Amino acid sequence: xxxxxxxxxxxxxxxxxxxxxxxxxxxxxxxxxxxxxxxxxxxxxxxxxxxxxxxxxxxxxxxxxxxxxxxxxxxxxxxxxxxxxxxxxxxxxxxxxxxxxxxxxxxxxxxxxxxxxxxxxxxxxxxxxxxxxxxxxxxxxxxxxxxxxxxxxxxxxxxxxxxxxxxxxxxxxxxxxxxxxxxxxxxxxxxxxxxxxxxxxxxxxxxxxxxxxxxxxxxxxxxxxxxxxxxxxxxxxxxxxxxxxxxxxxxxxxxxxxxxxxxxxxxxxxxxxxxxxxxxxxxxxxxxxxxxxxxxxxxxxxxxxxxxxxxxxxxxxxxxxxxxxxxxxxxxxxxxxxxxxxxxxxxxxxxxxxxxxxxxxxxxxxxxxxxxxxxx
Amino acid sequence: xxxxxxxxxxxxxxxxxxxxxxxxxxxxxxxxxxxxxxxxxxxxxxxxxxxxxxxxxxxxxxxxxxxxxxxxxxxxxxxxxxxxxxxxxxxxxxxxxxxxxxxxxxxxxxxxxxxxxxxxxxxxxxxxxxxxxxxxxxxxxxxxxxxxxxxxxxxxxxxxxxxxxxxxxxxxxxxxxxxxxxxxxxxxxxxxxxxxxxxxxxxxxxxxxxxxxxxxxxxxxxxxxxxxxxxxxxxxxxxxxxxxxxxxxxxxxxxxxxxxxxxxxxxxxxxxxxxxxxxxxxxxxxxxxxxxxxxxxxxxxxxxxxxxxxxxxxxxxxxxxxxxxxxxxxxxxxxxxxxxxxxxxxxxxxxxxxxxxxxxxxxxxxxxx
Numbered sequence: 001x002x003x004x005x006x007x008x009x010x011x012x013x014x015x016x017x018x019x020x021x022x023x024x025x026x027x028x029x030x031x032x033x034x035x036x037x038x039x040x041x042x043x044x045x046x047x048x049x050x051x052x053x054x055x056x057x058x059x060x061x062x063x064x065x066x067x068x069x070x071x072x073x074x075x076x077x078x079x080x081x082x083x084x085x086x087x088x089x090x091x092x093x094x095x096x097x098x099x100x101x102x103x104x105x106x107x108x109x110x111x112x113x114x115x116x117x118x119x120x121x122x123x124x125x126x127x128x129x130x131x132x133x134x135x136x137x138x139x140x141x142x143x144x145x146x147x148x149x150x151x152x153x154x155x156x157x158x159x160x161x162x163x164x165x166x167x168x169x170x171x172x173x174x175x176x177x178x179x180x181x182x183x184x185x186x187x188x189x190x191x192x193x194x195x196x197x198x199x200x201x202x203x204x205x206x207x208x209x210x211x212x213x214x215x216x217x218x219x220x221x222x223x224x225x226x227x228x229x230x231x232x233x234x235x236x237x238x239x240x241x242x243x244x245x246x247x248x249x250x251x252x253x254x255x256x257x258x259x260x261x262x263x264x265x266x267x268x269x270x271x272x273x274x275x276x277x278x279x280x281x282x283x284x285x286x287x288x289x290x291x292x293x294x295x296x297x298x299x300x301x302x303x304x305x306x307x308x309x310x311x312x313x314x315x316x317x318x319x320x321x322x323x324x325x326x327x328x329x330x331x332x333x334x335x336x337x338x339x340x341x342x343x344x345x346x347x348x349x350x351x352x353x354x355x356x357x358x359x360x361x362x363x364x365x366x367x368x369x370x371x372x373x374x375x376x
Numbered sequence: 377x378x379x380x381x382x383x384x385x386x387x388x389x390x391x392x393x394x395x396x397x398x399x400x401x402x403x404x405x406x407x408x409x410x411x412x413x414x415x416x417x418x419x420x421x422x423x424x425x426x427x428x429x430x431x432x433x434x435x436x437x438x439x440x441x442x443x444x445x446x447x448x449x450x451x452x453x454x455x456x457x458x459x460x461x462x463x464x465x466x467x468x469x470x471x472x473x474x475x476x477x478x479x480x481x482x483x484x485x486x487x488x489x490x491x492x493x494x495x496x497x498x499x500x501x502x503x504x505x506x507x508x509x510x511x512x513x514x515x516x517x518x519x520x521x522x523x524x525x526x527x528x529x530x531x532x533x534x535x536x537x538x539x540x541x542x543x544x545x546x547x548x549x550x551x552x553x554x555x556x557x558x559x560x561x562x563x564x565x566x567x568x569x570x571x572x573x574x575x576x577x578x579x580x581x582x583x584x585x586x587x588x589x590x591x592x593x594x595x596x597x598x599x600x601x602x603x604x605x606x607x608x609x610x611x612x613x614x615x616x617x618x619x620x621x622x623x624x625x626x627x628x629x630x631x632x633x634x635x636x637x638x639x640x641x642x643x644x645x646x647x648x649x650x651x652x653x654x655x656x657x658x659x660x661x662x663x664x665x666x667x668x669x670x671x672x673x674x675x676x677x678x679x680x681x682x683x684x685x686x687x688x689x690x691x692x693x694x695x696x697x698x699x700x701x702x703x704x705x706x707x708x709x710x711x712x713x714x715x716x717x718x719x720x721x722x723x724x725x726x727x728x729x730x731x732x733x734x735x736x737x738x739x740x741x742x743x744x745x
Binding site for chain 1: 401402403404432433434532632633634636663664665666667671672674675676678679682683684685686687688689690691692693695696698699702705724726727728730
C-alpha cells in the first residue's frame with residue numbers, strides 16, 4: 001500500500017452528509033454497529049475519533065489487558081504519528097523487549113534507538129527503560145555515584161530498593177518518560193514531537209500513573225520527590241492522554257470499562273478506545289441472526305454455489321453453514337461488546353484482525369488503518 | 377502427521393495423576409482450559425478440585441464462585457459419573473500469605489507481622505507473590521489428600537514461570553542481608569562492600585525515607601525464624617511439582633507471540649526436569665468444509681451479484697482457510713523446534729466459554745485424541 005492512499009481517502013467524510021453512517025470507509029470501520037445511536041441523537045456518527053485533545057497531546061499512554069495487542073497498537077500509533085517528517089519516541093516500561101521483537105531488532109539497551117521510518121521521512125525511535133539503570137542515573141546525577149553503580153547492582157541493592165518501595169519503581173519510569181517528553185535539543189526545540197508509552201496493563205495502569213500515591217513511598221525532601229511532582233503535573237495536563245486497547249470480548253471489555261472509570265476518578269485524561277482484532281462481517285446485517293442460529297436456507301445456498309460451479313453435498317453444506325454460524329455469532333457478540341464501549345461516550349478507533357499480523361508488516365498495516373481513521 | 381498427540385483423556389483419567397498445572401501467557405484460555413479439564417475428570421468419576429487465579433466473572437459464576445475464597449467449594453452440578461465430585465476455588469493471594477505466616481509462627485509474632493506496613497507491600501505487590509501463593513495453596517491442598525486430582529491455573533506471569541522462581545526470589549530478598557546492611561551498616565561490613573555503599577545507603581535513605589527502612593528491618597527481624605520453614609516448604613512444593621503424579625500442560629493460541637512464550641515455557645520446564653505432558657494448541661480454526669481455496673475463490677467472484685449470500689458464505693470459508701494456513705505455518709515452525717512434544721489442538725468455539733455446557737464441549741475437544 002502506498003502511503004498516499006490513506007490520505008486520499010481522508011477527505012471523503014467532508015463530502016458526505018453528516019447523517020450517512022456507512023457511506024465512508026471511516027464510518028464503516030469506526031462506527032459500523034453504532035449507526036443506530038445516530039438516530040438517538042446522542043453520538044454523532046461522523047465525529048472524528050481523533051479529537052482535538054488527542055491531536056494536542058504529546059504523551060500518548062497506551063494500555064490494555066494482557067493479550068489485546070497493546071504493544072503492537074502502541075507501535076502502530078507511533079508510526080502513524082511519525083508521518084510527515086515527525087520524530088516519535090516509543091517507550092517500553094516493563095522490560096519485556098516487546099518492541100525489539102516487533103521491529104525485529106536486537107534487544108534494546110537503555111538508550112534511544114531508531115527502529116522504523118515512517119512515510120514522509122519521519123522516524124520512530126524506541127527506548128526500553130531499565131529501572132535499575134534509571135535509578136543509578138539519578139544517583140549519578142544527584143550523588144555522583146556512577147562509579148559504584150555496577151557493584152551495587154551486582155549486590156542486588158538496586159532491586160532491593162525498588163522492591164522495598166514499588167512506588168519508587170513507577171516514579172523512576174514515569175520520571176524518565178517525562179524527561180523524554182520535555183527534552184529540548186541544541187536548537188532549543190523539543191526533541192520529540194510525540195512520545196508513545198507502551199504502559200503497564202489495565203490492571204496496573206492507574207496505580208502506575210497515579211504517581212501521587214506512589215510518592216508516599218518516597219522521602220519527602222529527596223530529589224526524586226520533586227521529580228515526581230513534575231510527573232504529576234505532566235500526567236494531569238493537556239499534554240497527556242491515555243488510550244485503551246481492547247478486543248471485542250467479555251473480559252477485556254469489562255476491564256476496559258472499569259479502567260476508564262478508575263482513570264476518570266484519578267482525573268487522568270482518557271483519549272480513545274482502540275478496538276483491536278475486530279471481525280469484519282462478511283454477512284449482510286439481516287442474515288446475521290438466521291446464520292447464527294444455523295437457519296440459512298441450504299437449498300438456496302446449494303443453488304448459489306452451483307452457479308459458481310460448485311456441486312455441494314450435504315456434508316459440505318453443513319460445514320459451510322456451521323462456519324457461517326460461528327462467524328455470525330462472533331460478529332453479534334462483538335457488536336454487543338462494541339455497544340458497551342460506545343456507551344462510554346469515548347471515541348472509538350477500530351483495527352481489523354490481521355491474519356498472521358504479529359510482524360512488522362502488520363504494524364505498518366495497522367498504522368495505515370489508524371491514519372485512515374483520522375489519527376495524525 | 378507422525379508426531380505424538382497429547383492424550384489428555386488418558387492423563388486425566390489415570391488415578392496416578394494427582395496434579396495438573398496449566399501454564400502459558402495471558403489471554404490464551406488457560407483458566408477455561410483448567411476448568412474444562414477438571415469438569416471432564418469429575419465427569420469421569422474422580423474427585424477433582426480446580427484452583428483458579430482470576431477467572432472471568434461469568435465463568436466463576438457458572439462454577440458457583442461468587443468471591444475470592446480460599447477454600448475449595450463443591451460445585452453443585454450433576455456429573456456423568458455420580459462418583460465424581462467437582463470442587464472449585466479462587467485464590468486469595470493475601471489471605472494465603474497470612475495463613476502461611478500464621479502456620480509458621482507464634483500468634484503474637486504473626487500479629488506483629490501482619491500489621492507491619494512492609495508486609496503489606498510484600499504480600500500484595502511483590503512481583504511473584506501471586507505465583508508463590510498459588511503453589512503454596514496447591515501444596516497445602518495436596519497435603520490434605522482430600523482430592524484425587526487438583527487442576528491448577530497459574531497467573532499470567534510477566535516473565536514466564538515466575539512460580540518456579542518466586543519462592544527463591546522472595547526468600548533471598550527477605551533473608552535480610554541487604555536490609556541489615558542498609559539499616560545498621562557496621563564497620564566490618566563496610567570494609568567488605570566499600571565506601572560506595574555508604575553513599576548508596578545514604579542515597580537510599582534519602583529516597584525512601586528512614587521510616588520505610590525501619591519498618592523493613594523490623595519486618596525482617598520478625599520474619600527471621602520463619603525462614604527455615606519457608607525454605608523447607610518451597611523445596612517441598614518444588615518436589616511435588618517434579619513428582620511423577622504431576623503433569624504440566626502448556627496452553628497457547630496459534631499466534632507468534634503466544635507460541636514464543638509457549639516455547640520458552642516448554643524449554644524451561646524441561647530444564648527444571650518438570651513433568652511436561654505437552655502443549656494444548658487452543659482456539660484453532662480447522663475448516664469444516666472440504667472445499668479447496670482456488671475453487672472457492674473463483675466461485676465467490678462469479679456469484680458475488682447473483683447469489684450474494686452464498687458468496688458471503690464462501691467468503692467466510694476463504695477467510696477461514698487463510699487463517700488456517702497461517703496457523704499451520706506457525707505450528708510447523710513450533711514443531712520443528714519441539715519435535716517430540718505431544719500436542720493437542722482444540723478448535724475454537726463460536727463464543728467465549730462461560731457455562732457448563734461450553735466447558736464440557738471444550739473438555740470433549742481436549743480429550744478427543
